[in-house]
Amino acid sequence: MATGSDLATTVGRVARANDRLDITANLSVTIDGIDLAISTVDDRVRVQVPSVWDGVRLGRTERGRLGRLARILDEAGETAEIRVGDAVIAVVGADATPSRLDWALSMGPVEIRPRAVVPAVLRLR
Numbered sequence: 001m002a003t004g005s006d007l008a009t010t011v012g013r014v015a016r017a018n019d020r021l022d023i024t025a026n027l028s029v030t031i032d033g034i035d036l037a038i039s040t041v042d043d044r045v046r047v048q049v050p051s052v053w054d055g056v057r058l059g060r061t062e063r064g065r066l067g068r069l070a071r072i073l074d075e076a077g078e079t080a081e082i083r084v085g086d087a088v089i090a091v092v093g094a095d096a097t098p099s100r101l102d103w104a105l106s107m108g109p110v111e112i113r114p115r116a117v118v119p120a121v122l123r124l125r
Helices: 004-016 052-061 063-076 100-104 114-122
Strands: 026-031 034-041 044-048 079-084 087-093 110-112
Touching: 034 052, 052 063, 052 079, 052 087, 052 114, 063 079, 063 087, 063 110, 087 114
Parallel strands: 044 079
Antiparallel strands: 026 034, 034 044, 079 087, 087 110
């Protein structure tokens, strides 16, 4: 069975070769006890997180992997949305527009969307 690092290496290699990368996903993953639903809609990968707090916890524990994934997605011209309910709390990869704070956190092409975080915390969206 391939490991996450094998997959990251393969996707990175495809991106550097300028080959077209088509991603289709519909799966459930558990990381550090947090259940994630990963799917694709149109040209975006969607990662559904149960709560903002779970997203923050994963951001802390998986920070290095998130930065690496963001760079690989960016190289491949792909984008992932991190969602809580309907709220897109972060965009990772090619379509991310990182702020100064995002760059200061050294996570690469990761855009945190503070205006979506507050309603997501309150579950208004």
